[in-house]
Structures are given as structure tokens and as C-alpha cells.
Amino acid sequence: MPCRLVVMRHGERIDDLFPDWIRKSTSSGSYQAFDLNMRFFEPLVLPKLKRPFKYYEGDTIISEMGFVLAEMVGRGLLVNKSIPDIIYTSPALRCVQTAHSALKAMSKENEIKIRIEPALFEFTDLHPGQPKFATPEEFFEANFNIDIDYVPITTMDDIWKRNETVEMYSKRVQNLLQKLAKTHEWSKRSDGALILVVGHASTVDLAIGAFREPPRTLLARELINQGAKFPYCCTAIIDRTDDGRWLYNENALPPITYMNFSSKINRDFAMRERLT
Amino acid sequence: MPCRLVVMRHGERIDDLFPDWIRKSTSSGSYQAFDLNMRFFEPLVLPKLKRPFKYYEGDTIISEMGFVLAEMVGRGLLVNKSIPDIIYTSPALRCVQTAHSALKAMSKENEIKIRIEPALFEFTDLHPGQPKFATPEEFFEANFNIDIDYVPITTMDDIWKRNETVEMYSKRVQNLLQKLAKTHEWSKRSDGALILVVGHASTVDLAIGAFREPPRTLLARELINQGAKFPYCCTAIIDRTDDGRWLYNENALPPITYMNFSSKINRDFAMRERLT
Numbered sequence: 001m002p003c004r005l006v007v008m009r010h011g012e013r014i015d016d017l018f019p020d021w022i023r024k025s026t027s028s029g030s031y032q033a034f035d036l037n038m039r040f041f042e043p044l045v046l047p048k049l050k051r052p053f054k055y056y057e058g059d060t061i062i063s064e065m066g067f068v069l070a071e072m073v074g075r076g077l078l079v080n081k082s083i084p085d086i087i088y089t090s091p092a093l094r095c096v097q098t099a100h101s102a103l104k105a106m107s108k109e110n111e112i113k114i115r116i117e118p119a120l121f122e123f124t125d126l127h128p129g130q131p132k133f134a135t136p137e138e139f140f141e142a143n144f145n146i147d148i149d150y151v152p153i154t155t156m157d158d159i160w161k162r163n164e165t166v167e168m169y170s171k172r173v174q175n176l177l178q179k180l181a182k183t184h185e186w187s188k189r190s191d192g193a194l195i196l197v198v199g200h201a202s203t204v205d206l207a208i209g210a211f212r213e214p215p216r217t218l219l220a221r222e223l224i225n226q227g228a229k230f231p232y233c234c235t236a237i238i239d240r241t242d243d244g245r246w247l248y249n250e251n252a253l254p255p256i257t258y259m260n261f262s263s264k265i266n267r268d269f270a271m272r273e274r275l276t
Numbered sequence: 277m278p279c280r281l282v283v284m285r286h287g288e289r290i291d292d293l294f295p296d297w298i299r300k301s302t303s304s305g306s307y308q309a310f311d312l313n314m315r316f317f318e319p320l321v322l323p324k325l326k327r328p329f330k331y332y333e334g335d336t337i338i339s340e341m342g343f344v345l346a347e348m349v350g351r352g353l354l355v356n357k358s359i360p361d362i363i364y365t366s367p368a369l370r371c372v373q374t375a376h377s378a379l380k381a382m383s384k385e386n387e388i389k390i391r392i393e394p395a396l397f398e399f400t401d402l403h404p405g406q407p408k409f410a411t412p413e414e415f416f417e418a419n420f421n422i423d424i425d426y427v428p429i430t431t432m433d434d435i436w437k438r439n440e441t442v443e444m445y446s447k448r449v450q451n452l453l454q455k456l457a458k459t460h461e462w463s464k465r466s467d468g469a470l471i472l473v474v475g476h477a478s479t480v481d482l483a484i485g486a487f488r489e490p491p492r493t494l495l496a497r498e499l500i501n502q503g504a505k506f507p508y509c510c511t512a513i514i515d516r517t518d519d520g521r522w523l524y525n526e527n528a529l530p531p532i533t534y535m536n537f538s539s540k541i542n543r544d545f546a547m548r549e550r551l552t
Binding site for chain 1: 529
């Protein structure tokens with residue numbers, strides 16, 4: 001049985017910063033960053049996919065800061081002796097990128113496998129249509145260390161057909177997490193496997209709720225402003241106790257603290273006139 | 277004559293995030309990070325200095341995010357074909373660290389020299405006493421690429437003796453910048469040298485003011501909240517025009533935009549009870 005679940009939200013979304021990022025960065029026909037918080041030295045993020053730009057509309061990339069925070073969490077897990085044995089991630093590109101960056105910070109990107117699990121995708125009703133995700137094989141071709149033999153418990157098409165309610169969504173995620181908490185995973189550790197789950201803001205919320213006593217789900221009204229409550233790369237650690245219960249371990253990982261700021265100069269102040 | 281001055285504020289201060297960071301991180305006798313936004317894998321920042329911890333009190337280090345933003349600016353200068361020929365920096369450790377990180381992002385940390393110029397240190401009245409800075413030789417020993425032959429225009433001791441007013445401080449910085457704008461620096465470029473200046477929030481403000489028409493200085497009341505107006509790693513680019521005037525070039529460098537957030541989970545929300 002696993003001994004620890006680490007449940008993490010993906011890194012900062014580019015489309016959250018720049019809703020118009022695709023048009024703005026591809027108007028020349030090829031990708032060009034227009035902000036220092038965007039990756040500069042890549043033709044695009046998934047060069048081997050040769051994906052049409054419009055596929056990124058429902059499936060954004062993460063920002064430079066997103067990579068950096070994911071790496072910080074990876075380093076935090078490393079110093080905390082919490083290197084995962086396996087990673088489960090939502091099929092959204094932002095989640096796969098986040099998982100990969102956390103692995104890179106541990107220098108484990110060629111060692112630890114990533115399993116793409118559609119059941120981890122966020123509440124479908126937040127999306128106008130079903131996003132065009134890359135397949136596990138396409139991710140693998142693009143050098144992500146995907147476990148292509150993994151058989152997910154459901155498919156995106158099936159999830160989409162259900163027209164799910166928030167209650168159904170809660171169950172989908174919490175059932176998966178409960179299942180992962182019981183699955184046998186191979187591990188070098190004697191105390192049990194360590195599973196890293198990379199998902200969305202609500203994934204972290206639902207993970208904490210699933211292992212509360214009594215457990216709780218998620219209500220529709222609680223989706224409002226979830227992104228602010230479970231910020232990018234926030235991480236919940238849930239540990240199995242000696243008597244087999246699971247407990248949210250609030251202080252397992254050091255936090256990431258930094259100032260709220262943008263690097264923009266206050267123009268009006270800088271350009272003020274001086275009467276001489 | 278130089279063709280461009282790039283004037284940059286240092287990266288995020290650790291003591292701004294954690295006023296008590298020295299006691300908290302060194303209580304075990306050796307340095308230990310307690311937040312993921314602190315460097316983890318270094319005994320301390322200047323291992324070769326074997327500095328007493330208390331010297332850091334007036335001379336803080338920068339955070340992980342500070343390094344990252346400085347690297348982003350370095351990458352921005354690189355893609356912008358604005359690689360500096362020489363760097364002038366305030367003697368504060370946070371500024372030397374920032375300069376070094378910007379160089380690292382350009383892979384120029386063994387090539388471009390850093391000159392430590394006390395005239396770039398911030399307004400002395402902001403400090404309870406004269407900080408114990410590392411000497412250029414000590415920085416050099418600690419693997420910063422310092423130009424140890426550089427003779428600064430003044431010394432910290434001299435600056436401290438003057439009991440300067442804000443007006444004197446403004447003059448000190450602006451005179452230096454005016455001097456740099458006229459100095460001959462060697463450059464591969466045909467249009468003139470490119471000088472990077474790393475200083476404090478007020479350094480960036482004074483640089484913009486020095487090259488305004490008419491020029492302006494800095495008033496005491498304008499020091500309030502300068503850190504918010506000129507955020508960490510903010511960068512002003514000042515260009516020489518064909519007729520020899522200098523102009524603040526507001527859009528020379530892409531900005532760095534990201535969300536204001538901390539990675540802390542909203543505890544009350546996550547731990548809420550559900551009545552069943």
C-alpha cells in the first residue's frame with residue numbers, strides 16, 4: 001500500500017496571464033515570446049507534435065514562472081526524501097508540463113514514469129467544448145517520460161458524454177484517489193510507495209476532502225475563485241498512519257513564499273515632471 | 277561613447293520576506309532553508325568568505341525567485357541583442373548576486389566583468405549603520421567575476437562620513453550615471469558600449485530622472501514605497517540617440533508578467549466541515 005499521496009496543482013497558465021497569447025505570439029507564423037515570463041528558446045512547447053496552434057486554445061502551456069515553481073516543489077520533495085515512485089497526471093498539457101518540471105528538478109525525468117489519467121481532468125463544465133489533448137504516445141514522442149502501457153480507468157470521451165454535475169465530478173476524482181491509495185505500486189521504500197498526483201485547483205481541494213473524517217466533496221458554489229484558494233503549484237500531502245487511516249499532513253513540505261509584484265515600473269511616477 | 281545604459285534593481289530580498297531569516301535558518305549552527313523560495317543546496321551563499329552570519333544582517337541575500345527573475349532579465353537582454361560589455365554594481369551582496377545571475381542566464385559569467393562601485397549604494401539614511409560589505413577581492417575569491425583592477429570613484433567609508441541628504445544621494449548616483457554615459461568602454465559593437473548597472477529601487481528612478489529633459493532628482497517624500505514603484509529586477513533602458521542625447525526607451529525589453537500569488541493553501545477553506 002502507498003504511504004504518501006502528494007497532490008499538486010499545475011503551474012501558472014499562460015492563457016490566464018495573456019488571454020490572447022496564441023494570436024499575439026504566433027502572428028509571424030512561428031511562435032515568438034512577447035513577455036519574459038514565456039519560454040523563449042523553443043519553437044513551441046511540443047515541437048514533435050506539430051500541433052496546429054489552435055489546439056492550444058483549450059489546452060494552454062504554462063509560463064516560465066510555472067516551470068520554476070514546479071521545480072521548486074520538485075526540489076522540496078527531494079530534500080524532504082519524498083521522491084515519488086510514480087506520477088499520475090491530468091491529460092491537460094499544463095499538468096504534464098508541471099509533472100515533467102518537478103521530475104527535472106530531481107534529475108529523475110528519465111527514471112520516474114508519468115501516467116496520464118483522464119479521470120484527473122477538471123470539471124468538464126468549465127470548458128466550452130472538449131479540448132484536443134495530446135495522446136500518451138504523442139507526449140512520449142515529445143520526450144515526456146510517459147508510461148504508455150498504463151490503462152487509465154476512463155477516457156476523456158466517456159467523461160464528456162456523461163454531462164457531469166459537480167457532484168459527479170467530485171466522485172470521479174475522489175474515487176480515483178481512493179483507488180490510488182489502495183493500489184500496489186512498486187517502491188524501493190520499505191514503508192510503501194509514494195504517489196505524486198498532478199491536477200487542477202479542485203483536485204487538491206478534493207484530495208484534502210476525500211481523506212477528511214468525515215469526507216467531504218465539492219459544491220458548485222465552491223468552485224468560484226478556487227484558483228485563488230488553491231494557487232498554482234500548491235501541494236497537499238496526505239499520509240497513511242500506522243493504523244491505516246489517511247491524514248492530510250499540513251506541514252510536510254516547506255511553503256513557497258514570495259512578494260506579490262510585477263516587474264513593471266510605475267510609469268506615471270517615473271515620468272513625473274519636476275517644476276524648476 | 278556607450279550607446280545604451282541598462283539600469284536594473286536587484287532581485288527579491290530574503291529579509292523582506294523573512295525579517296528573522298538569519299536566526300531561523302542558522303539556529304542549528306549551519307544554514308538550513310525553511311522555505312522553498314530559499315536556496316537549498318548551498319552551505320551559505322558566500323562559502324569561501326566564511327563570514328559571520330551577523331554580517332548578513334545589513335547585507336541580505338536574494339531569494340530563489342530573485343535569482344530566477346534576474347535570469348529572466350539576462351535572457352531578455354540576450355534575445356534583445358543587448359549583452360553588456362561591462363557591469364557596474366552596488367557593493368550590496370543582493371546586487372552582486374543579481375548581476376551574476378543575469379550573466380549566468382547569458383552564459384557570460386566567466387567573460388563579462390563586474391565592477392563594484394560604492395557610489396551605487398542606496399541612500400545611507402535607510403540603514404541604521406554602515407553594512408559590512410564583502411570586498412571586491414572577497415567576491416572574486418567566492419567565484420564572482422569581479423574586475424579587481426577597477427578603481428571606484430568613491431569608498432563606502434567616505435560616503436558614510438558625509439551624512440548625506442536625499443539631494444546629496446541623488447547627485448551621487450546621477451553624477452556616476454552621467455560619467456558612465458561618457459566613459460569610453462571597450463566593445464565589440466560598432467555603435468558603442470553597452471553598460472549594465474545593478475543597483476536599488478532608487479537607482480532605477482534616478483537613472484530615468486537623470487536623462488529626462490529637464491532632468492529631475494529624488495525628493496525625500498518620494499522614497500516612501502519606492503520598492504513598490506520600482507519592483508525587484510525592474511529594468512530601465514536608456515539609449516543614446518544619433519544626435520548624442522540620451523532617452524529612456526520604455527519598450528526596449530519585454531516585461532515580466534505573472535500572477536500575484538503565494539503557494540499557500542487557504543487553510544480555512546480547505547479544512548471546512550461538511551454537515552452530513
